[in-house]
Amino acid sequence: MWLYQRMLQYPVKVSGPNPALAKNIITQYGGPDGELAASMRYLTQRYTMPLKETQGLLTDVGTEELAHLEIVAALVYNLVKDASIQQIKAAGLDPYYADHDRALYFVNADGNPWTAAYIQSKGDPITDLHEDMAAEQKARSTYEYLIDLSDDPLVTDALRWLREREIVHFQRFGEALVRTQEYLDNKKFY
Amino acid sequence: MSRNREALLREIQEIQFTTVELQLFLDTHPENRSALADYVEYSNKLHDLILQYSKLYGPLIGFGITSEELDKGYRWINSWPWEDLGGNR
Numbered sequence: 001m002w003l004y005q006r007m008l009q010y011p012v013k014v015s016g017p018n019p020a021l022a023k024n025i026i027t028q029y030g031g032p033d034g035e036l037a038a039s040m041r042y043l044t045q046r047y048t049m050p051l052k053e054t055q056g057l058l059t060d061v062g063t064e065e066l067a068h069l070e071i072v073a074a075l076v077y078n079l080v081k082d083a084s085i086q087q088i089k090a091a092g093l094d095p096y097y098a099d100h101d102r103a104l105y106f107v108n109a110d111g112n113p114w115t116a117a118y119i120q121s122k123g124d125p126i127t128d129l130h131e132d133m134a135a136e137q138k139a140r141s142t143y144e145y146l147i148d149l150s151d152d153p154l155v156t157d158a159l160r161w162l163r164e165r166e167i168v169h170f171q172r173f174g175e176a177l178v179r180t181q182e183y184l185d186n187k188k189f190y
Numbered sequence: 191m192s193r194n195r196e197a198l199l200r201e202i203q204e205i206q207f208t209t210v211e212l213q214l215f216l217d218t219h220p221e222n223r224s225a226l227a228d229y230v231e232y233s234n235k236l237h238d239l240i241l242q243y244s245k246l247y248g249p250l251i252g253f254g255i256t257s258e259e260l261d262k263g264y265r266w267i268n269s270w271p272w273e274d275l276g277g278n279r
Contacts (some may be wrong), residue, residue, distance in 0.1 A: 006250050007199060008271045009207070057217035064210060075273035168214065175218035 012158040013080045022079035022093035028072045030114040033138040034071025039065035041119040043126045054176045129177040136170035150178035
């Protein structure tokens, strides 16, 4: 089971309503390289990892991604909660509003719903760990594009912090890959 | 959120960040004694701070980790973390 801690992993603030920025940031909520995809990928891959260390790493990173999912949600929620209908229309968020009002839903920046097809769970630990490392790089790139698009310095601060976490996770997955390769090599007897 | 409460929460977030980092590091370096010593030190510090916060402002984690936090009633549902963010609005 999981224990919920009633606090954000990193404190975030927004400068005011900004539905145009929310429309882009929501891709890290329900987009292909977003936090939901990250968390679900790691938490579902961990069962078939041969090393306990890697099962632990996927559990812990998968759990941290849930905390990042909550941070992204807090950003989107606060960027749209006080936005007027005029602001929502001007930002092009009106199709989203038609289906969801100001509620959070798992979509990418174009409005496509989240799908399990975004992730893979292959059973081969080498394949899965390579997918995880690629996923961290894809998420890092996305945060960099969002930083380019952000016109709110308070939001940019949170995006920078989230970007840093992708780099740390990539490093840890790389170490897990080396340990797994060594383990699999030592298992072969000729 | 009061200044004192926010400051204590920031301290918890900082220490917790350190413990998360150490936990991920130990997942791939379980034999590293110095990282383990840091993990124990920061985990103890984190538990003390969470206890201190819970007594003053209500629980951060459910199920009543201190009996004092339940003395003032059911405060679990007070102020969720995505609300009251502050900022320049």
